[in-house]
Amino acid sequence: MPYQFKHSPGRLSQDLSQAFGRKLLEEIKKKQLDVRIPEWSTLSFLTHEKKANQKEIGVFMGQEKVFVKRTLDRMESKGWIIRMKDPDDKRYNLVVLTPEGEEVFKQIAPLAQKTIKKAKKDIHSSLYEKFKEVSNQMIRNLES
Numbered sequence: 001m002p003y004q005f006k007h008s009p010g011r012l013s014q015d016l017s018q019a020f021g022r023k024l025l026e027e028i029k030k031k032q033l034d035v036r037i038p039e040w041s042t043l044s045f046l047t048h049e050k051k052a053n054q055k056e057i058g059v060f061m062g063q064e065k066v067f068v069k070r071t072l073d074r075m076e077s078k079g080w081i082i083r084m085k086d087p088d089d090k091r092y093n094l095v096v097l098t099p100e101g102e103e104v105f106k107q108i109a110p111l112a113q114k115t116i117k118k119a120k121k122d123i124h125s126s127l128y129e130k131f132k133e134v135s136n137q138m139i140r141n142l143e144s
Contacts, residue, residue: 006110009138011028011134013064013097016119019119020115020116021037023115023119024037024040024108024111024112024115025037026058027111027114027115028040028108028111028117029134031107031111033104033107033108034078035108036071036074038061038063038067038071039071039074039075039080040073040108040112041060042057042061042072042075042081042095043075043080043097043104043105043108044080044112045057045060045061045094046096046097046099046101047097047102047105050096051094051095051096052094052095053086053092053093053094053095053135054068054069054072054082054092055084055092057072057095069097072095075101078100079098079100079101080097080098080100080101081096081097081101082095082096083095083099084096
């Protein structure tokens with residue numbers, strides 16, 4: 001089958017990710033919260049990982065060092081994160097959420113869940129499970 005940009009997995013996943021971001025941002029603005037999507041992504045990542053260095057955050061976000069630094073600078077100025085030297089490797093800063101950052105996560109998480117629910121509307125749960133299975137298999141294929 002020849003390459004078709006419009007139906008390529010990369011294009012579809014990018015479109016889906018951007019649609020999620022737009023809809024979530026709409027929900028965030030309705031609540032009059034001052035949170036950008038890269039900040040939300042970082043809050044989610046750090047909630048899951050507990051701590052990470054800036055490089056790990058950049059890999060997760062798929063962003064360059066400068067973009068990640070600016071995002072973390074904004075989050076630090078809002079009091080949502082702290083950066084400290086990694087005791088195991090002084091070349092890296094570890095980033096952790098503050099209680100304020102944890103609270104922001106708790107405010108946004110229900111909005112993210114609402115966005116996911118909207119995206120899954122009229123999709124049978126077995127089809128959604130198959131979507132996750134296929135997506136994860138494609139990731140494993142590309143990372144091996």
